[in-house]
Amino acid sequence: MPKKNFYGLLEKEIGRIDESRTSKRDEKVISGFSADKRALVGGKPYLIFNSNDYLGLRHHPAVKKAEMDASERYGAGPGAVRFISGTMQVHKDLEKTAAKFHAREDAMAFSSAFAANLAVLHCIIKGQSRTSLVGADALVISDELNHRSIIDGIRVAGLEKQSKAIYKHLDYPDLERVLEENKGKFKRVLLVSDGIFSMLGEAADIGKIQSAADKFDGEYEEGVITVIDDSHGVACFGATGRGCEEATNGKSDIVLATFGKGFGADGGYIAGDKIMMDYFRESAATYIYSNPVSPGTAGAANKSMQIVDSPEGKQLLSRLNANLSHFKTRMKEAGFAFAAESTHAIQPILIGDAAKARLLTDYLFEEGVFVTNLSFPVVQKGRDEIRVQISAAHTPKEIDEFVDKASKCAKKSGIL
Ligand SMILES: Cc1ncc(COP(=O)(O)O)c(C=O)c1O
Structure with missing residues (x-):
């Protein structure tokens, strides 16, 4: 059976991984x-x-109680994806809290930050459906050490090689070089970076990223859109836990993060302008076709965010x-x-x-x-x-x- 060959291949691969320790x-x-x-x-x-439970919130009595209360009220799971019958008031409350926390018009909760990256990057780069009016003429510019979920978000968009560019890690003159070199070649740019980089705890300078984006916005027909994944930064870094944006005095178009690190709960989210969120609610595959976090988890995340903001x-x-x-x-x-x-x-x-x-x-x-x-x-x-x-x-x-x-x-x- 040819399937045996595949199993044999897997055994070899596992052997290789084990050998490399x-x-x-x-x-x-x-x-x-x-x-x-x-x-x-x-x-x-x-x-x-x-x-990553930087504030110890996963064991916080009020967070655990909020989780239990929401489970009691809505059940253990959402029962469906958001647009069918899986949107509970607790999900809406969580999104309201997240929008307020980041001083944005609106926010959306995802099952994880990984899922948020997969969908959001794809939607900005290409539009998610064949009928979308959002064209695929975008250049993605990414820090060379961005997180795997960003890399995969770019990969699933299935871009041609020439539509991806990498700038040297935390090197913003190099970022500007890339923006300069590509003027006129693409309709829009998606500029994406981690906030905190998790290997060394380095912080991206969102102020510098945003000013590079603003400087070149007029050079592209549909502008330069910034997405910052500050999963390690929020609920940990900056004077009030707003992460790299607060610490470096900058504001991206979309802030993306997880509830599963400093907030001590689980799930991911994005916050930004309402029109962006409306577009993602219509187009983001991991939001539309995959369950949201359970009501209990949403309740816990909402309580955690309120605690951080207190x-x-x-x-x-x-x-x-x-x-x-x-x-x-x-x-x-x-x-x-x-x-x-x-x-x-x-x-x-x-x-x-x-x-x-x-x-x-x-x-x-x-x-x-x-x-x-x-x-x-x-x-x-x-x-x-x-x-x-x-x-x-x-x-x-x-x-x-x-x-x-x-x-x-x-x-x-x-x-x-
Ligand atoms: C920058 C970054 N983005 C996304 C994730 C994934 O977060 P989640 O566990 O919510 O998918 C991580 C976690 O390792 C991360 O460091």
Whole structure:
């Protein structure tokens, strides 16, 4: 049977992945959380330093209650896609909260930020249907280190090679060079970037991106449209948790993010002008043909966003920042180097060797600490790191525990 050949191919592929020691499928299974919010794996408690729950909101009593209340009221699932009978008041409330949070006319919730990227990029690049009046004459300009969901969003649009351009990572003069070189060649430009880049915690400068877009807007018949995916930035970065836009004084046409990181819930969303949202509600495939988040999740996300937008949110953000400076001071004192000077909750510790980085995370796991090592091709060769993610939910004592254990394990693995 020829199918056997395919299965044989899969076996070889899995063998290749396992040999390269880049396998991801042997996931650590969390069976619950201890009273002090350590993850229980195989009955043992682990301190988590690799979660995107930057404000600790996933365990917030009011967020969990909002989830339960919405489930009680609407049921566990949406029952249908949005335009059939899957739109509950809780989804509309969530979108209203998101629009207000980002000071935009309207917002839309998606099942994930990945799903939002897939649909939104396609709709701006090409229109989603054959009958759409939105033509396909667009150039996409993307930061070279954009997230996989952006890359796939561009890929599914099935563009010709000449309709895609990449500028050097965070290099805005290079972005302007690309905009200049393509004047007159396309009707419109879609300019897309991550907000926070998750490998090193670097922040895109939305002010500079938007001023490049504004400068060249008149050079293209349908202008330059900006989309910023700030999934790691919102509910974490900027004075009130509005992410890179707030921190760098800029405003994109569409802000896209997840409820599954700093907000501690799940699902994705976009916010922007009403006409854009109207167009996406008519055209975005992952919105129209795929279920929204469950009512419970929408209720939790709505409550989280309201908390971030309150005095309590400000307190959580200042606790996160206090934890960050405590962590940085202690790690520097202990002799660790940083792969980048990040002011975000992502703190990359430079190890510079793949085997040592792996050994360090293995030793730390034995010591009851969860943390992630990153190596090529995710980061440059020789820039192997352990990516530490700090949360407002950490106590200073837990950060001390992390630093002490990391020092001990780094000595054992020949790093310090
Ligand atoms: C920039 C960026 N966009 C999108 C996503 C995906 O978010 P979600 O889990 O909501 O699909 C991530 C998460 O890794 C991300 O870092």
